Amino acid sequence: MHSVVCIKQVPDTTEVRIDPKTNTLMREGVPSIVNPFDMHAVEAALKLRDEYGGKVTVITMGPPQAVEALRRVKTLGVDRTILLSDRAFAGSDTLATSYIITQAVKKIDSEDAVDLVLCGKQAIDGDTAQVGPGIATRLNMPLVTYVIDIDSVDTEKKTITLKRSVENGRTALCVEYPMLMTVLKELNEVRYASLPNMILATNFKAEVWNKDDIGAEMKNMGLDGSPTAVRKIFSPPVRECGEMIPHGIEQPDVAVHNLIEKLSHNKTI
Amino acid sequence: MGYVHIKKEKCIGCEQCVVVCPFEALFMKDGIVEVIPDKCKECRKCLPACPTEALYLERRERRGQRPEHGIDVTVDLPPELARYKGVWVMVEQQDGTPHSVSWELMGEGLKISQKLGVELSAVVLGENVDGIRREAFQYGAQNVYVIDDPVLKDYRTYPYTFAMTKLVNKHKPEILLMGATSLGRDLAGAVATSLKTGLTADCTKLDVDEAARVLLQTRPAFGGNIMATILCANHRPQMSTVRPRVMSRPYKDESRDGTPIVEQLGLAEEKIRTKFIEFIPDAVAHVVNLDDADIIVAGGRGVGCDEGFSVLKELAEVLGAELGASRAAVEAGWIDYEHQVGQTGKTVRPKIYFACGISGAIQHLVGMQNSDVIIAINNDPNAAIFSVATYGIVGDMHKIVPELIKQFKDKKNK
Incomplete structure (x- = not known):
């Protein structure tokens, strides 16, 4: 089972504030972490690998320092890590971001067929929950969001039985894979890093792919590929x-x- | 020649201006943008790209009538997209029961459609949805688009995306609103991607620039610490999901009805790679219904223990209220997650909200600050909860809550 997990490096949002005097974002000393939901997506992929064999590839899009997010998941024992980084990606909204990540998944798939794409339910900085559905739609994969249980995998029929959390309960679904899921924290407990993996992670170098590596067209990314634009930010009304x-x-x-x-x-x- | 200037204190380092500058006159240094004066041609492309208005030109800006919302809206819409007209609301349902957010959106959608001088339409997808179709007219829809098909009985992303995309491509609305629920957020992300248009998630405020016909979509970001207004100026439809219970439900006119516009799905079950097995309702003996509660009694870290919540529960029973909680109390294990109010819990809008021993972290405030009356009880006079409270009492909640129980009981008995 080959899983690709999409993760994001985010600021620890509990510490981001607007300075009430200058109306600007106070960012000094705000630490970067791997989006907490994404850690559970990585754990889910590792569990599937433990049970059914295969491989876990983790990708992230961001500036060069986002490699630290990949280092973090390397300590959990993922097989391959890829950083998608290019100036041309800057300013991408969720539609453009889903395009870039889709291009990368297609390239990974051409080298080593992908069975499953996993994302966290949303990133804690943007809270949009849109990139996962975007990637699934572009890849024409079945999509299940807010996954709270993975019950079983039938590797013969290539189906996964899982449960999705909704407002007043859960829905049980059986989905053919390749498919994409976005996961909740309640799905699992993230494992601890092992000492050998921590040592591996200190010396590791992530692969870095730019726009040409993934064959991405300029018109679909950055500001040109983004229908939405943030036009104003302000403190919540008091x-x-x-x-x-x-x-x-x-x-x-x-x-x-x-x-x-x-x-x-x-x-x- | 002049050049663009930067208000450094306003720059958030988003690099949007760097990306749009055709002359490579802008660059990032220490997380803040800087300008190379010789390269700047004053083309002004960077000015609208900046979300914080950190860039300006020395020369006096031309004095125009600035719209009330204070955002410059420039639109460059291809003619085929300029033909998109009307406001649509997706009416979400499960087993024939509509979600209340859909009706809240009808009220909001009507205001927007009136400002734009277009019709408000509802979209109803499902199986045997005639009752919901009727209700949509009663809540103010001028048109109702219906696809009634067994394939749409239970929500699955693909068939619903297929249905919605088909309707949009045929009837071309300029605005499409959905509830920010597990269904709405799943569907909206897939539909926006297949239509290659913009989507703003989890909005808490909507407005419209009438002249430019652009929706101004405001939502919390960074866990509710900041608000952002987002535009989708040059793509149609403009899509938003809107958080439940931040907009008020409109008047329901029982006498209204109309003839729906019925379309066929044209999708066979065999084409769908996701099979619905069953729905498993939450196995909570007493279903927590924070959504519809008129009064909520909520406790936070200051409650101190499980037993503390049994006192709050007594107050709730006296008042016929629901029990709420902050994340701190849920994480301490004193009360179940179903009771959690805030960014990662429920957004509530009761008539009265009692906040007992809740400090008022912004993540909690975003979930309850639309309550009509907020009563805060906390032993710390500087607690942030007092900044949103209608009435505040500084004191020990372990003394005040029992006193509330006693006095409300006395009042009831009189």
Whole structure:
């Protein structure tokens, strides 16, 4: 079973803020991590390899320093890592990004047939959840998003039975592969790095592919290939500051009484 | 000759200007853009590329009437795309039950369609969907497009993408809205890719530039820490998914009905490589329904333990409320994930939201700040939750919540 996992290096978003004085993004010292959902996609691919044999290839698109994301998954024991990096990729939105990654998967597939493409459900910086469906559509592969269980694989019939999480339950599906899935954190526990793999990862060099390596056309990537553009960023609107009700510490009964008075007065309750 | 100037404090290092500059006059240094004055020809291509308006030219900008939304919209639409007209809302359903976000979108879609002077249409896909078709008219649709086919009984990406793409290519709407649900986000990503158009996920606000007929799509990014307004100026349809419960549901006119525009699917089951096996509903004894709750009593880290939640539960029972929680409380194992409110949980919009021992991290605020009345109880007077609260009490929630239970009970008994 040959799995290709698409991962993204993201800033640890819990630490990104807009400076209220200058209205700019405060980025200093914000660490980069592998998108947490993608780690579970890597784990899912490794588990399938453990059980059914085969190979795990991990790709990421980004600037040269995104190689650190590949180093991280190398410590988990993935077989092959490829960095897609080119100035021409800069400014790509989700449609253009799905094009670039699709070109790369096609090239990997031509060398070594791909059975499964895995992505995290979404990246924590953009939260779009669009690149996975985009790649599946371009590759004409069946798509299942929000996968929470992989029940079984039938390597004879080439089908995977899995469950997808929806608002009020789960749907069980049987899907022919090659297929693409995007996964939830609840799917698995990510393994720890082993010492031999950590040593391998310190000395590793990822393959780097540029636009010519994957035969990508300029008109489909970067700003030219991106229908959407961010035109404004701002801090989330703040609600009008409300009313503080005093004496909560020394006389909670009085504070509560006053609160209920106000709620009744406004006919809220 | 002049050249473009950079407000360094505004530059976010996105490199969009570097990419568009035809003269290679811009480059990145230490994560911020710099200009080579000799190379700059003042072509202005970089100005609209910048999302933060960090670039400007010395010469005074021509004084035009700036639209209210403060965004310069330039459109260069090919004539075949300029013919796309109308606003569409995808009505999502499961086993014949429509998702409430679809009706919220009908209200929003109607406002946009009126501003643009076009019709509002609903799209209903599924099997035996006549009741939903009727409801779509009642919620304000002027047209309803229907594909009713056994293949569409249960949601699967491929047949739904096939159906939606077919309808769009035939009837050419300029705007297509869907709910940001597990179905909507799955479908929208696939449809936008097959139509090669732009899609903005999980919007919390929509507006439209009437002159340019461009949708202004605002959504949270970076886990809710910043908001971004995104445009899809030169492709049609413009597609958005919209988060449930941020828009209000419109009035339902029971007397309305209409004749749908029925299309055929034309896709055989054998062509579909995904087989639906079954739907397994959540096995929670008491189904947590934060979506429809009028009152929510929520607890956070300050609750301190499992037992703390049983006190909140008592308050919830007195008020007929649902129990909510912050991520901290869920991760501490005091309460199930089904109760979680916020960026990674539910977005809620009750009439009253009690936030007890919740500090108010932005990830929590984005999930509840549209509540009508927010009551915050926290022992830290500087807690961020007070900045969104309608009423705040600084104090120990372990003393205040029992007091609330007592006094609300007394009030009820009177």
